[in-house]
Amino acid sequence: MSAPDNATRLPGGRTARVRADVLAAVEVELAEHGYDGLSIDGVAARSGVHRTTVYRRFGSVAGLLVDLLMAAGDDDWPPADTGSLEGDLIGLNREVYDALTAEPSLTAAVIAASFRTPEAAEALTRFWEDRHDRGAAVITRAVDRGELPAGTDARRVLIAATAPVYYQLVLLRQPMTRAQADQFARDAAAGQLTRGA
């Protein structure tokens, strides 16, 4: 999940600033106009970075999306520790809910773009699998507290909680309240706790 070329070797340097400026422009352009409105020229204009530099560094619109997802995965995100499996899953679902209901939603735009270019789809898969790896801390803590048996499949629990929020908002394209997102997390926790330690 490391960044390409010398952006990471010069964290405070011009290269890193160019990358940050370009990716900030990609976020705005993508969220506002979607994949069809995303172009190297538009990103160059918005970022103030010369278009030949954008071309050289990112190569294509797909390259911009891949780098955006790699940069997003370079954060230090941990799942919130609320002291219970149910509370932690509610916390995760609220993060997903907030990201998907933002106006405009960059996350929704990236998901839509993943149906347009295989590179973005692969980068999105890697981003989410990294999130699942880090989110596994929620299940580890629940095992440590005695809420869940050792060996519980963390990925399965995380997907059971969050998938309904993605499905309803992204695929079914129907509104959802935050209380409904919470309820899906409660249901997922209850589904695990019945077979708890």
Place this chain on the structure above:
Amino acid sequence: MSAPDNATRLPGGRTARVRADVLAAVEVELAEHGYDGLSIDGVAARSGVHRTTVYRRFGSVAGLLVDLLMAAGDDDWPPADTGSLEGDLIGLNREVYDALTAEPSLTAAVIAASFRTPEAAEALTRFWEDRHDRGAAVITRAVDRGELPAGTDARRVLIAATAPVYYQLVLLRQPMTRAQADQFARDAAAGQLTRGA
């Protein structure tokens, strides 16, 4: 969810045959080539229906997709009755799993197309909501058996069971075994049964 114009009024007539031929061609073209490979000309060639007839009846590629989904919703699908909430949800998840893992998968192609044209997205939403309406029989039966309390939100239970299969196969784009699809159904059933009657 009724079909447009006179296709349904002349069930054995030429109009109905033309519609059936065109939609069969849409299914094959879409599953094989995806949205980008779907064209009025290609559908006309494959179906043997004159392209001006296809244009007149369906208007556009989006019109073909909308009609395909309307026709798909005109079936007499009921959820399988296995005698238990868990069994019924496993049955639903296997149907979703089989549709999404077919080679090629028409369902996956339709979902991808829904990110390309708002008309297809709306038609897909209507198709799924109709499926949820009919799938509610699963929850009604569970209430009648005393497995679930009266007033249980049927849609929430159906989404909790099936959403993980859609999420993992369509959005996360990761493989899944049928046993994993079953397990998501079991988890969803368990999440409800803990607060059962």
